Amino acid sequence: MIHFLMKRLLSIIPVLLGISLLLFFMLRMLPGDPAQVLAGQMASPEDVRIIRIQMGLDQPLYIQYGVFLKRLVHLDLGVSARTQNPVIQEIWARLPNTILLALCAITLACLFGIPAGVVAAIRPYSWIDYLVTLASLFGISMPVFWLGLMLMIVFSITLQWLPAGGIGTWKHLVLPSITLASFVVAFIARMTRSCMLEVLSQDYVTTARSKGLKEKVIIVKHALKNALIPIITVVGLQFGLLLGGAVLTETVFAWPGLGRLIVDSILARDYAMIQGSILIFGLLYTLVNLLVDMTYAFVDPRVRYD
Amino acid sequence: MNRSEPPLLSVRNMITSFHTHDGIVNAVNGIDFDIFPGETLGLVGESGCGKSVTAMSVLRLLNPSSATTLGEVIFKGENLLDMTPEKMRLIRGSEISMIFQEPMTSLNPILTVGEQIAESLRLHEKLDQEKAWEKAVQMLKLVQIPSPEIRAGQYPHKLSGGMRQRAMIAMALCCSPCLVFADEPTTALDVTIQAQIIRLLDHLKKGSNMSVVLITHDLGVIARMAARVVVMYAGKVVEEAPVVPLFHDPRHPYTRGLLNSIPVLKNDGQTRLTEIPGIVPNLLHMPEGCSFHPRCSRVMDICTKKSPPMVHFMENRRAACWLVSDE
Numbered sequence: 001m002i003h004f005l006m007k008r009l010l011s012i013i014p015v016l017l018g019i020s021l022l023l024f025f026m027l028r029m030l031p032g033d034p035a036q037v038l039a040g041q042m043a044s045p046e047d048v049r050i051i052r053i054q055m056g057l058d059q060p061l062y063i064q065y066g067v068f069l070k071r072l073v074h075l076d077l078g079v080s081a082r083t084q085n086p087v088i089q090e091i092w093a094r095l096p097n098t099i100l101l102a103l104c105a106i107t108l109a110c111l112f113g114i115p116a117g118v119v120a121a122i123r124p125y126s127w128i129d130y131l132v133t134l135a136s137l138f139g140i141s142m143p144v145f146w147l148g149l150m151l152m153i154v155f156s157i158t159l160q161w162l163p164a165g166g167i168g169t170w171k172h173l174v175l176p177s178i179t180l181a182s183f184v185v186a187f188i189a190r191m192t193r194s195c196m197l198e199v200l201s202q203d204y205v206t207t208a209r210s211k212g213l214k215e216k217v218i219i220v221k222h223a224l225k226n227a228l229i230p231i232i233t234v235v236g237l238q239f240g241l242l243l244g245g246a247v248l249t250e251t252v253f254a255w256p257g258l259g260r261l262i263v264d265s266i267l268a269r270d271y272a273m274i275q276g277s278i279l280i281f282g283l284l285y286t287l288v289n290l291l292v293d294m295t296y297a298f299v300d301p302r303v304r305y306d
Numbered sequence: 307m308n309r310s311e312p313p314l315l316s317v318r319n320m321i322t323s324f325h326t327h328d329g330i331v332n333a334v335n336g337i338d339f340d341i342f343p344g345e346t347l348g349l350v351g352e353s354g355c356g357k358s359v360t361a362m363s364v365l366r367l368l369n370p371s372s373a374t375t376l377g378e379v380i381f382k383g384e385n386l387l388d389m390t391p392e393k394m395r396l397i398r399g400s401e402i403s404m405i406f407q408e409p410m411t412s413l414n415p416i417l418t419v420g421e422q423i424a425e426s427l428r429l430h431e432k433l434d435q436e437k438a439w440e441k442a443v444q445m446l447k448l449v450q451i452p453s454p455e456i457r458a459g460q461y462p463h464k465l466s467g468g469m470r471q472r473a474m475i476a477m478a479l480c481c482s483p484c485l486v487f488a489d490e491p492t493t494a495l496d497v498t499i500q501a502q503i504i505r506l507l508d509h510l511k512k513g514s515n516m517s518v519v520l521i522t523h524d525l526g527v528i529a530r531m532a533a534r535v536v537v538m539y540a541g542k543v544v545e546e547a548p549v550v551p552l553f554h555d556p557r558h559p560y561t562r563g564l565l566n567s568i569p570v571l572k573n574d575g576q577t578r579l580t581e582i583p584g585i586v587p588n589l590l591h592m593p594e595g596c597s598f599h600p601r602c603s604r605v606m607d608i609c610t611k612k613s614p615p616m617v618h619f620m621e622n623r624r625a626a627c628w629l630v631s632d633e
Contacts, residue, residue, distance in 0.1 A: 203411040209367055210406075211426045211477070212399035222414055301416055301461040 001297070004305035008293070012286050019282040020072065020275070024065050027271055034269040038081050055081065068275065077279070078272030082265065087276035090261065095280065097167060098257035101249070102242040104173055105180035110235060113185040117192020118224060124197060132189055139186030148179040148252035165254035176253040180246055184238045191234045195227035202226070229300050236292030240285040313340035313380075314485060314517050315364070315402075320377035322356075322363045331589045333359040335541035336377070338616075341485065346511065346518045348532030348549065350525065350564065354586050356541040357521045358407075361487040365404060366394050381485075400430035403478040407490040409470035413462040419446070419473045420458030423480050430481045445476035449506060468499035472506065479510060489521045504530060525568055529553060534622075537561050540587055540597040543616070545625040557625040559602045596628070604629060 035052040036043070043051075052058050056067060071078060077087035120132040155175060156164035162171050199205065200223050208222040247259035258277055265273035296303040322334040334356040341347050349357050362368050363375040366386065379386040381402070386394060406412040414422060423442035427433045433441060439458070446454035449472040462470055471491060478486055488507065492500035508531055511518055520532055528535055528549065535552050537545040537560065545558040556562045563582035584601040587593055593600050599609040608628050617631050618624045 203406060203408055204414040206367055207406060207412045207474075207477075208414070210365060210398055210404040212395045212397070212429065213425065214395070214429075217425075222417070225416055226414070299416070302463050 001305050005290075005294070008290050012283065012290075015286055016279060016282055020069070020279060021065075023275055023278055024068060025061070027274060028061060030269070032269050034081060034271055037269045072279075077276035080265070080270055080273045082268045082270045082273065087272050090273065091258065091277055091280055094256055094258050094261050097255060098243060098246060098250075098259065101173065101176055101180060101246060101255060101257060102239060104177040105184060105242055106235065106239045108177055108181040109184035109188050109238070112181075113188030114192050114224075114231065116185075116189040118196055118219065120189070120193045121196030121200060122219065129193075132193065136186035136189050139182045140190075142182060144179055144183065144248045145252050147182055148175070148249060151175045151179060152252070165252075167256055172253075176246075176249050176255050179252070180242060180249045184242065187238060188231065188234060192227065192231055195230050196223060199223045199227045225299070229296060232292060232295050232299065236288055236295075240288040243284050243288070244281045311343050314343045314382070315341045316378070316380040317360075317364065318378040318380070320360070320363060320375060320379060322359050322368065322373060322375045324373050326590075328590055333373075333541055333589060334363060334375075337538070337541070337543045339536050339543060339546065341517050341519060343484070343517055344515045345534065346520055346532045348528040348535040349519055349521045349538060350523060350528055350535060351538035352523060352564075352586055355538045357523075357538055358489050359541075360538070361404060361489050361519065361521055365398055365402060365487065366391075367398075367404075396430075399426050399483070400481045401483050402485045402487070403481070403483040405471075405474050405478045405486065405488040405491045408494050409467055409474050410494065412474055413470055415462055418459055418461055419465065423458075423473070423477045426477065426480055441480065442476075445480045446473065448479075448510070449473070449476045451476075467495055468502060471495060471499075471503055475503075475506065475510070479516075482514070483516065485517045485519070487519045487521065490523070491520075492524065492527060493522070500527075507531065525553075525564060537564070540592065541589065542597065542626065543624075544598065544627070545623075547623040547625075551620075551623065557623070557630050558598075558627045559604050559629070560598050561625075563601075563603075596626075 033048070033052075035048050035055060035057055038055075039048045039051050056064060059067075068078075075088070077091070079085070080087050080090055083090065116132045116135070120129040123129055152164050152175060155162045162174050163169075164175075166172055205218060205223055208218045213222070244259065246255075246257055247263055249255065250257045250260040251263070258281070262274060262277050264270075265277065294305075297305055317337060317339050319336050319338060320334055321332055321336050324331045324333055337356075337360065339347070349360065351357050359368070363373075364379050364386065366375070368375070375387055377387065381397070386397070389397075413419065420439055420442045423445055424433075424435075424438035427438040427441050428435070431438075431441075443454045443458045446458055451457050451469055451472050457465065457469070457473075462473070465473065471494075475491070478488075491507065492503050495503060504527055507518070507520075510516075511531075518531075520527065522528060532549050534548050535546065536543055537552075537558065539560050545552070545556070545561045547557075552561065553565065556565055560582070563580070566580040567582065569579055582601055587597055587600065593610075595611045596602070596609045596614050599605045602609065606628055612628075614626045614628045614631060616624055616626045619630070
């Protein structure tokens with residue numbers, strides 16, 4: 001297990017190198033000049049030239065990339081051109097918010113998605129199955145920003161139960177979590193339903209029935225545990241996506257997370273900030289994947305990493 | 307076997323139909339048979355003749371949304387088909403149990419072998435965790451699994467096919483049921499392992515008053531274990547007889563065909579193995595008259611028009627064939 005873990009952790013390095021390479025050159029292909037953006041529309045060409053030299057943008061690209069990598073080895077992600085603060089500090093301030101929101105959303109999604117999928121699979125083609133299917137369809141196809149706004153209108157403006165945006169108490173978490181979870185809950189419910197249907201038709205479920213076990217025991221102990229393996233994969237991948245894909249939700253609810261930071265940085269052509277935050281996303285995503293792989297070993301005795 | 311006692315299980319006019327997209331299919335079409343205490347009854351026929359469905363119907367293991375079973379299944383004086391699901395559940399595993407065909411897929415891959423046996427014991431025998439585990443290990447020993455203490459803690463993928471089938475048998479027998487359905491218990495195994503499993507079943511059976519319904523298409527297994535044989539074709543019983551008379555003097559052409567298609571060792575390699583021509587009829591489009599007539603070598607005019615009645619003869623034999631009726 002330790003050996004496997006070390007191998008997987010080491011393999012993150014080339015993945016991050018790949019991300020950094022793609023990211024670095026794609027960013028440079030974007031139209032717009034960061035020095036110009038920083039200097040402002042009224043700046044003289046001379047000022048822009050000085051800023052460009054200060055930022056090292058006058059150097060050839062491969063040298064710029066080399067400098068970036070050298071700093072990266074020392075865990076230095078550079079300084080934000082927009083705020084003049086170290087990138088790492090900016091990310092550090094917002095990362096916990098993003099992780100908190102993603103964790104709440106994925107927990108909500110599992111809490112509702114898995115039972116809904118199980119119930120639908122126990123009674124396939126019944127009214128409850130159709131209800132779950134309909135609700136899932138609704139969840140998958142609803143635009144996130146629209147749902148966010150609707151929730152806000154109902155619960156913040158009309159009923160005044162929950163705050164419309166910002167951060168602070170648990171109440172601030174409710175609406176953004178629900179909004180973010182809506183897509184994922186539908187996805188998990190669909191996945192759980194199909195996995196459960198497949199497992200319920202397996203021979204060992206008939207064996208369990210032939211032993212006279214209670215239906216509850218058959219569903220939870222014999223079927224769901226087996227169905228969990230693919231569900232965990234989906235939950236892991238979705239969690240990874242939530243970490244990076246919360247831009248719309250964060251914007252609608254004025255949630256100070258990484259997603260919004262990236263969008264703001266892109267608009268400002270803040271190279272260092274974009275590179276830094278996307279690299280962190282990449283790192284988180286690979287770590288979540290590793291975690292998913294490790295979880296398999298706990299759920300399925302056939303999976304062993306030694 | 308004791309035939310002076312009333313039968314342990316009586317199946318009367320049992321019909322099991324499946325609701326398919328193309329219509330209703332009667333996989334079991336009005337069968338009758340009895341099984342007496344301590345007896346081994348062989349249920350034989352080609353694939354798709356309704357043998358397994360018969361066992362599944364008796365235990366009510368078929369999904370009620372896709373299959374319906376009618377008729378009577380009298381077990382210890384009560385009709386299993388009329389029982390509440392809860393009462394039926396308590397009979398499964400404790401009084402009637404089942405050994406399945408596929409040991410590779412019939413065990414839960416993520417539970418230890420010991421746990422899969424112990425959970426039955428905790429449920430039916432009300433044993434505590436520790437006692438149930440001890441008994442599970444004992445059962446594994448009984449079915450001759452080497453180092454049962456270690457094997458009990460292992461997951462099914464660590465066991466060979468033969469060992470898994472032994473574990474399956476241990477699971478089916480752990481609560482000392484009075485009736486066991488063994489659904490092709492050796493089909494998925496190597497020939498050498500098949501012999502071991504049959505010997506084991508025979509051995510376990512001798513030490514108890516348990517009745518066994520042995521479902522198979524392997525007549526060699528029947529000859530070795532069964533006392534009486536019920537031959538099924540297309541969802542119906544076509545012949546029933548004690549094992550020796552059936553092998554020596556089969557009356558139904560289908561039984562004769564089955565017996566003729568057993569390979570003989572002293573065959574010099576020149577004679578062709580006989581087969582029954584044609585295939586089992588599609589249950590959706592059953593032929594008129596006797597369902598076997600399109601494949602029968604001795605078909606008569608009446609066979610194509612009227613279904614033959616079941617004729618009882620020689621004290622304990624019966625067959626459904628116009629040839630037998632004519633005699």
